[in-house]
Ligand SMILES: Nc1ncnc2c1ncn2[C@@H]1O[C@H](COP(=O)(O)OP(=O)(O)OP(=O)(O)O)[C@@H](O)[C@H]1O
């Protein structure tokens with residue numbers, strides 16, 4: 205066997221078809237209606253918000269230019285920093301935990317065939333389609349002092365652990381966060397199951413013949429195969445975590461004290477309660493920037509490199 | 511390197527019996543090709559040898575070790591899959607070295623083995639590429655490289671060439687064969703292409719519906735097919751079958767055409783038989799009064815030979831002629847056969863009569 209000549213007569217790897225045409229000016233006409241809607245309902249409000257953030261304004265009387273003072277306040281006030289910190293904690297509960305749980309379940313699924321997968325999947329996806337108010341009310345009851353969690357703890361003889369979970373300074377933030385975990389892990393799982401079903405089963409068999417155990421098989425086949433789905437799941441859930449308002453508002457309303465205040469609450473409070481629209485706008489801009497930076501990092505970090 | 515001993519192996523998926531008792535002896539270093547129509551259970555058998563499917567009955571031994579309950583990774587068997595099953599996020603070198611890395615073999619040694627295998631397969635310039643940047647034939651070679659670096663006891667191939675174009679398929683066929691001659695490792699190779707089987711195998715195992723129809727060296731299956739299934743499967747275009755009976759020591763088809771026989775068959779006088787003759791054993795004769803008349807239907811020149819579809823009485827047959835013939839559709843020719851190459855089959859059981 206010669207090493208040279210059989211490289212010659214092979215086809216080059218197939219590339220994308222080179223038949224892209226240069227769009228003509230007229231083609232852009234078709235984009236105009238969509239773009240107008242997008243500009244009116246998305247770009248314009250964003251621009252306005254950014255503009256407001258340089259003013260002190262109560263929403264009614266004259267606006268007063270104050271430059272970067274709103275931002276300065278945002279980044280120096282310990283409370284607002286704590287609140288943005290809560291936003292980051294929420295990422296752990298809303299994004300990282302659900303993704304990890306989802307991956308664990310998919311890892312098990314690739315080894316053991318799960319019967320009634322469709323039902324299982326629907327049940328786990330259910331939290332995604334329930335109205336968040338319903339979810340919040342349900343969990344308020346679950347976490348209540350006379351709710352099922354404490355009842356179970358009593359039953360197990362761990363009565364010393366019982367508390368009003370959402371009212372306790374130590375547990376409120378984590379308790380609210382876990383509701384997000386519950387909501388989001390079904391989404392992650394459905395995404396990952398879909399992704400895992402697209403992975404060629406021969407890859408698993410090849411890995412098994414290569415001598416891979418369950419963990420190595422997961423690292424060599426499942427995880428790389430789910431790269432795209434993990435990226436989408438993280439983008440959705442991280443955004444969700446940082447924008448989170450309804451669950452918090454309907455369970456703890458930010459309490460006890462300021463324990464569960466989240467960035468969106470700052471915006472709500474500034475815009476509708478303290479009537480400090482400029483500050484709310486600045487908080488929105490920072491939150492938006494944070495989401496953009498995080499989702500961009502996720503996209504770049506998990507980009508396909510092959 | 512090891513022999514493989516397959517003893518009365520069965521496989522059922524639920525109620526369907528896919529393999530109904532298969533026994534094959536593969537000698538150490540032999541190249542055995544499992545061939546058969548789609549769905550006959552070739553892949554299933556191969557996967558059972560690899561340990562990817564459980565064994566419903568019988569024994570599989572590699573060397574002297576019973577493999578029935580041994581997990582795949584401890585069998586020391588490498589498999590090349592039909593769609594290559596390369597890890598898409600790994601480079602060629604990482605793909606080939608993956609199994610060694612799992613065995614915790616030192617990096618330098620992995621490198622050496624990968625480079626050696628790459629050299630054999632002509633993959634050296636491609637080691638840092640990823641599978642997506644390779645052509646089909648190159649991926650195919652990486653898949654083989656991944657098997658070679660492990661230096662396994664047995665190589666299994668499941669239709670490794672079926673995703674390649676015709677020209678590359680022929681080239682890879684030769685390469686796999688020369689790889690076998692170089693490594694001398696026992697190889698089991700699955701294909702549904704009888705040409706691949708004939709050209710590559712030391713031994714062909716022809717399967718059908720979960721059973722072995724015949725096993726033996728390629729030319730034995732070609733020259734002495736055990737039955738009509740083997741006769742029809744091996745060889746292309748397929749053997750012509752003409753139904754008829756033996757009358758006065760000659761064959762007369764149901765349409766009344768007499769065809770020549772070499773030896774007057776004993777004990778078949780007056781019996782119904784199937785007359786089998788390969789297209790390449792038909793000849794056109796010009797001397798008057800010799801041979802059976804046939805009408806030319808379609809002529810397919812292929813350069814080195816010409817395939818001609820004819821009707822003989824009412825039976826459709828195919829002839830392959832190496833000489834240039836001046837034929838026209840609708841014209842009549844007279845045919846004879848290499849009478850030594852004629853087979854007679856029992857129409858009921860399909861078995862070949864020993865003449
Ligand atoms: N997991 C399974 N469950 C049920 N039936 C199966 C399973 N795998 C294979 N079969 C059946 O077993 C039979 C043999 O399949 P197998 O894949 O071994 O065929 P094959 O000879 O490799 O065919 P091909 O040339 O098309 O690859 C088929 O009828 C198939 O439907």
Ligand SMILES: [Mg+2]
Pocket residue numbers: 552553554668669
């Ligand atoms: Mg198959």
